[in-house]
Amino acid sequence: MRFARFISALVVMGFVATSLLPRVAHAELSITVDKGNFQPMPIAIADFVGSDPETAAQMSEIIRNNLKRSGIFQPIDKAAFIEKNVNFDAAPNFASWKAINAQALVTGRVTKDASGKLKTEFRLWDILAGQQLTGQQFVTDAALTRRVSHIISDLVYSRITGEKGFFDTRVVFVDETGTKDKRVKRLAIMDQDGANARYLTDGSELVVTPRFSPTSQEVAYMAFGDGDPKVYIMNTETRQREVVGDFPGMTFAPRFSPDGQKVVMSLAKGSASNIYVMDLRSRATTRLTDTNAIDTSPSYSPDGSQIVFESDRGGTQQIYVMSATGGGAKRLSFGEGARYSTPVWSPKGDYIAFTRQKGGQFAIGIMKPDGSGERILTEGFHNEGPTWAPNGRYLMFFRDQSGAAGSRVYMVDTTGRVENNVPTQNYSSDPAWSPLLK
Amino acid sequence: MKINWSEPGVPLSAVIHAALLLATLIAFTTAPNFEEQPESIAVDMITTDELTALTKGDKTAKTVKPDAKIKVDKLSDQPVPKPESGEAKKDIPTPAAKPPEPLPEQKPEPPKPEVPTPPPPPQPAKPEVKPQPAPEEPKPDGLKQAPPPKPEPPKPQPPKFEADQLAKLLDQQKKAQPPKPAEAAKKTEPNFDPNALEKLLQSKETPQKMASTGTELSKTSTAGSATGTASKLTLSQRDQLSGLLRDQITKCWSPPAWVTGADNLRPIIRIGLREDGSLDGLPVAVDSSSDPSMKAMEESAIRAIRQCAPFNIPPQFKSYYADWKSLAVTFDMKAML
Numbered sequence: 195m196r197f198a199r200f201i202s203a204l205v206v207m208g209f210v211a212t213s214l215l216p217r218v219a220h221a222e223l224s225i226t227v228d229k230g231n232f233q234p235m236p237i238a239i240a241d242f243v244g245s246d247p248e249t250a251a252q253m254s255e256i257i258r259n260n261l262k263r264s265g266i267f268q269p270i271d272k273a274a275f276i277e278k279n280v281n282f283d284a285a286p287n288f289a290s291w292k293a294i295n296a297q298a299l300v301t302g303r304v305t306k307d308a309s310g311k312l313k314t315e316f317r318l319w320d321i322l323a324g325q326q327l328t329g330q331q332f333v334t335d336a337a338l339t340r341r342v343s344h345i346i347s348d349l350v351y352s353r354i355t356g357e358k359g360f361f362d363t364r365v366v367f368v369d370e371t372g373t374k375d376k377r378v379k380r381l382a383i384m385d386q387d388g389a390n391a392r393y394l395t396d397g398s399e400l401v402v403t404p405r406f407s408p409t410s411q412e413v414a415y416m417a418f419g420d421g422d423p424k425v426y427i428m429n430t431e432t433r434q435r436e437v438v439g440d441f442p443g444m445t446f447a448p449r450f451s452p453d454g455q456k457v458v459m460s461l462a463k464g465s466a467s468n469i470y471v472m473d474l475r476s477r478a479t480t481r482l483t484d485t486n487a488i489d490t491s492p493s494y495s496p497d498g499s500q501i502v503f504e505s506d507r508g509g510t511q512q513i514y515v516m517s518a519t520g521g522g523a524k525r526l527s528f529g530e531g532a533r534y535s536t537p538v539w540s541p542k543g544d545y546i547a548f549t550r551q552k553g554g555q556f557a558i559g560i561m562k563p564d565g566s567g568e569r570i571l572t573e574g575f576h577n578e579g580p581t582w583a584p585n586g587r588y589l590m591f592f593r594d595q596s597g598a599a600g601s602r603v604y605m606v607d608t609t610g611r612v613e614n615n616v617p618t619q620n621y622s623s624d625p626a627w628s629p630l631l632k
Numbered sequence: 633m634k635i636n637w638s639e640p641g642v643p644l645s646a647v648i649h650a651a652l653l654l655a656t657l658i659a660f661t662t663a664p665n666f667e668e669q670p671e672s673i674a675v676d677m678i679t680t681d682e683l684t685a686l687t688k689g690d691k692t693a694k695t696v697k698p699d700a701k702i703k704v705d706k707l708s709d710q711p712v713p714k715p716e717s718g719e720a721k722k723d724i725p726t727p728a729a730k731p732p733e734p735l736p737e738q739k740p741e742p743p744k745p746e747v748p749t750p751p752p753p754p755q756p757a758k759p760e761v762k763p764q765p766a767p768e769e770p771k772p773d774g775l776k777q778a779p780p781p782k783p784e785p786p787k788p789q790p791p792k793f794e795a796d797q798l799a800k801l802l803d804q805q806k807k808a809q810p811p812k813p814a815e816a817a818k819k820t821e822p823n824f825d826p827n828a829l830e831k832l833l834q835s836k837e838t839p840q841k842m843a844s845t846g847t848e849l850s851k852t853s854t855a856g857s858a859t860g861t862a863s864k865l866t867l868s869q870r871d872q873l874s875g876l877l878r879d880q881i882t883k884c885w886s887p888p889a890w891v892t893g894a895d896n897l898r899p900i901i902r903i904g905l906r907e908d909g910s911l912d913g914l915p916v917a918v919d920s921s922s923d924p925s926m927k928a929m930e931e932s933a934i935r936a937i938r939q940c941a942p943f944n945i946p947p948q949f950k951s952y953y954a955d956w957k958s959l960a961v962t963f964d965m966k967a968m969l
Contacts, residue, residue: 222902222958223865225874228967230885230936266890297935322938323914355890356928542892587890609889 232611234268235354237261238296240280241272242316244304249339253304253314256343257350259387260361263605264351264588265612270296282315291321298327300350304339312336316346318353328353340390341631348630360583361386364628365590366404366413366430369393370600370621381415383430386583386627388617394433403447404626408541408584409454413626414438416446425459427474439472439479447490452498452541458482460490469503471518482520493539493546494518495563502526502537502546502563513537513548515563526565536579539563541629542586545608549578549591558591560608571610576601581627590616590625865955873949873956880943885936887965891925895966899930903937903959907950910942918960933963 239258242250261267276290282303291299302316317329328349332342341362348359369382369391381401384391394413395401404415411430416423425448428435438448441461448459451471458471469482469492483489487507494501495518502515508525511533516523527534532552539546545560550570557573558580576594583589587608592601600621606613616625865873891897900919904912915937917930949956 222960223870223874223877223956224960224962225878225881226962226964227878227881227885227933227936228964229882230887230965230968231883232889233886235886235935297939322935352924354928354931355888356924356926357890357892544892607890611889 232609234266235297236270236295237267237298237300237350238270238275238291238294238321239300240275240277240286240302242302242304242314243280243282245306246304249312250302250304253339253343253346254300254302256340256387257300257347260344260347261350263387263612263614264361265607265614266351266355267298270294282317285324285326286319286321288319288321288324291319296321298350298354300346302346306336307333310336312339312342314339314342314346316349318350340385344385357587358585359630360585360588360627362631363584364430364631365581365603365616366394366406366415366626366628367592367603367618367622368401368404368624369618370623371397374599381413381428382622384616384618386616391619394428394430403579403624405449406581406626406628407450407454408452408629409450411628411631412450412454414448414450414457414459416448425457427457438474439470439477441470441479445470447492449491449493451494452496458492458494458501460488460492469501469520480520482516482518483523491536493537495539496541496543500539500563502539504535504537511535511551513546513565526561526563527568528565529568538580538582540582540586541584544586547580547582547589549580558589558606560589569608569610571606571608572604572613577604579624581625583627584629588612590627592623592625865949865952869949869952870955873945873952876946877943877956877959877961880940881936881961884940885963886932887963887968888928888932889965889968891928891965893925894929897926897929898962898964898966899926899933901930901933901937901961901963903961905943905945905957905959907953907957908942909945911937912957929963929965933961936963937961 239254239261241254244250258269262269274294276293277287280286280299280301282301286299286301297320299319299321300316301319302314304315305313307313311333312335313331313333315329315331318327319325320327330346330349332345334342344362345359347361351357351361352359363386364383365386366381366383369380370377371380372378377400378397379400379402380397381394381404382391383394395417400418402416404413406413412427413430414425414427416425422444423446425438425445426435427438438457438459439445444462446460446462448457450457455475456471456473458469460467461470465488466486467488467490468484469489470479471482472479482492482501483503483505485505485507487505489503489505489507492501492503499518500515501518502513503523504511505514505523506512507514512525513527513534514523514525526537526546527548527550529550529552532550534548534550536549537546538548540560543563546563547558547560550557550559555573556575556577557570558577559568559570561568571589572591572593574593575596577591578593580589580591588605589608590603590605592603594601601623603616603618603622603625604613605616616622888894899917899921901915902918903915906912915934917934920930921927945956
């Protein structure tokens with residue numbers, strides 16, 4: 195016992211002694227740079243070479259467009275290139291790329307082998323350092339040029355940014371045609387860049403709020419068939435669909451759990467709506483809230499432990515968070531004179547996106563999961579329905595411009611600096627971003 | 633005294649205390665080095681530029697020349713290598729610390745072809761002569777632009793000194809206070825007159841030692857140590873220079889705003905600079921990380937530095953090269969988020 199005391203005293207003295215030992219001094223000049231100049235990285239995407247120049251050019255164009263839309267890259271105009279024909283098997287002439295201010299260069303080659311398979315190779319070069327950053331090759335079905343282009347875009351994006359990619363994804367949305375009072379709403383799916391769109395439903399019934407499963411190519415949505423509107427799940431590849439649960443009354447605002455095994459949604463009863471969760475395998479349902487208010491738009495945290503939702507239990511629509519098993523909820527949003535709705539937890543877990551209504555304006559914003567650090571990304575006449583890219587760095591939403599006859603889907607990054615229209619043939623709303631394809 | 637081993641308290645305490653005392657004695661025998669710090673500035677309030685000029689020039693000079701140069705006569709041959717870069721600086725000795733230096737330095741002089749002076753070169757090779765009146769004229773300025781100040785007149789004199797000059801001086805003295813003929817005769821021969829020497833010593837011309845005490849060099853500063861503190865950047869100069877560099881890097885840095893947890897990522901990039909401000913070697917991240925977010929931060933920082941190089945270093949900092957040849961640049965995005 196006493197011995198232990200001596201030892202501990204010794205240890206303490208030892209600490210004191212070591213803290214007094216001379217420290218290594220260094221004489222170099224230290225500088226802290228805490229400001230910068232947000233600027234997209236100038237990148238050159240050389241036209242891919244290969245036996246089929248048309249396919250090759252198409253692929254480089256898709257990559258160019260993707261990288262540009264990310265806002266992180268600024269593709270350099272091909273006309274400025276000094277080295278016109280880049281030899282894919284050799285290092286590029288770095289000086290000539292440096293001369294046009296390129297910081298990175300993408301080169302590639304596309305060839306078809308005897309069996310008709312497409313072989314695509316690419317390299318990403320760091321011009322300033324004069325070295326290759328990454329390179330890869332893919333052998334795929336000839337019909338998959340778009341996907342290969344998206345995958346290459348993702349590799350370039352993630353190599354430079356350190357974040358996961360998001361180009362090889364799709365978006366389900368509601369395609370709107372017809373006049374305002376005789377609207378036809380059809381579920382459609384497209385590539386993340388707006389290309390390759392096709393319909394999933396035929397327009398015979400009204401569909402809203404599609405939500406992608408985070409683990410599969412399935413979509414949950416609400417459709418107004420005969421009788422009460424119901425939540426359905428559809429496989430976007432097979433187009434098979436089924437109704438979720440067998441509830442008396444209207445179910446709406448569905449969303450998958452992070453593991454894709456459960457669907458959480460609202461069930462209306464009288465003037466109140468409460469949140470329920472259904473296990474897709476066992477079909478067991480659990481009630482999570484019990485109020486006379488309207489609790490809706492539930493969204494799981496990526497670890498599945500919490501659910502964020504909107505409720506007017508305090509008088510106005512605000513955002514609350516509770517345990518995934520229900521119980522006491524904590525209010526997160528406190529914006530003055532503002533109503534908050536459609537909270538969506540980022541797949542990365544670092545933000546919750548929401549729609550905010552204030553002073554007649556609709557904004558899309560993000561906040562930290564503890565309710566702090568609110569940041570408005572866009573605000574205007576009507577913006578609604580945020581959905582996260584799988585890397586948690588971009589959001590899509592839909593926007594009605596004042597006086598416009600319909601809405602369009604837009605994409606914005608979490609800094610609010612980068613905003614792009616997602617081109618669709620018709621009016622579009624309610625986007626739902628898929629996970630990365632496999 | 634008997635030691636009761638079942639109750640080891642007191643003896644054990646004594647032993648451990650003794651051991652501890654011994655240990656601390658050893659631990660403290662090596663006094664902790666003072667952290668290297670910029671030299672404190674004298675109480676006299678002078679501007680940075682004045683100080684720079686002062687440390688470069690002759691400390692006994694009455695006025696501070698804006699473009700003061702080192703006063704090192706023996707460097708007359710050096711103007712050619714000097715502009716080349718750091719080499720010249722390394723070669724230059726600081727005589728204050730090592731007076732015997734003149735010898736080697738002088739050897740190169742005789743062959744000097746450009747300077748028209750050298751009629752007497754062979755003679756000056758004698759070391760004893762040197763420390764005397766010496767060629768004061770060939771001050772720094774004169775050295776650089778050889779023609780303007782004509783160093784001829786003084787130069788021929790010193791060599792003659794041994795015989796003729798001393799005689800002359802003595803003659804002068806004679807005239808001033810006519811000595812007794814007998815004494816005069818005596819004096820001319822033994823040629824050692826303390827008064828004359830004294831006069832020489834009191835001559836207005838600064839002894840050569842002083843002429844080169846202006847230490848412009850960091851490599852061979854006063855004590856000849858590679859890290860001598862003689863020409864350290866002052867605190868304000870340090871601030872000024874780091875501010876200049878920071879501004880340049882800031883313009884080139886496109887911070888990766890998208891990076892996860894960016895507010896906690898603060899990569900430090902170590903860079904070496906050449907005297908012309910260009911990069912010496914590759915910028916390296918200290919504690920380079922494999923975490924993709926940190927890597928993206930580091931790479932953006934390295935791109936910024938590469939993009940910015942060569943850095944623009946104003947001429948007044950050139951002489952402190954040792955102080956800025958290596959930089960540690962911390963990149964911090966927290967304030968921007």
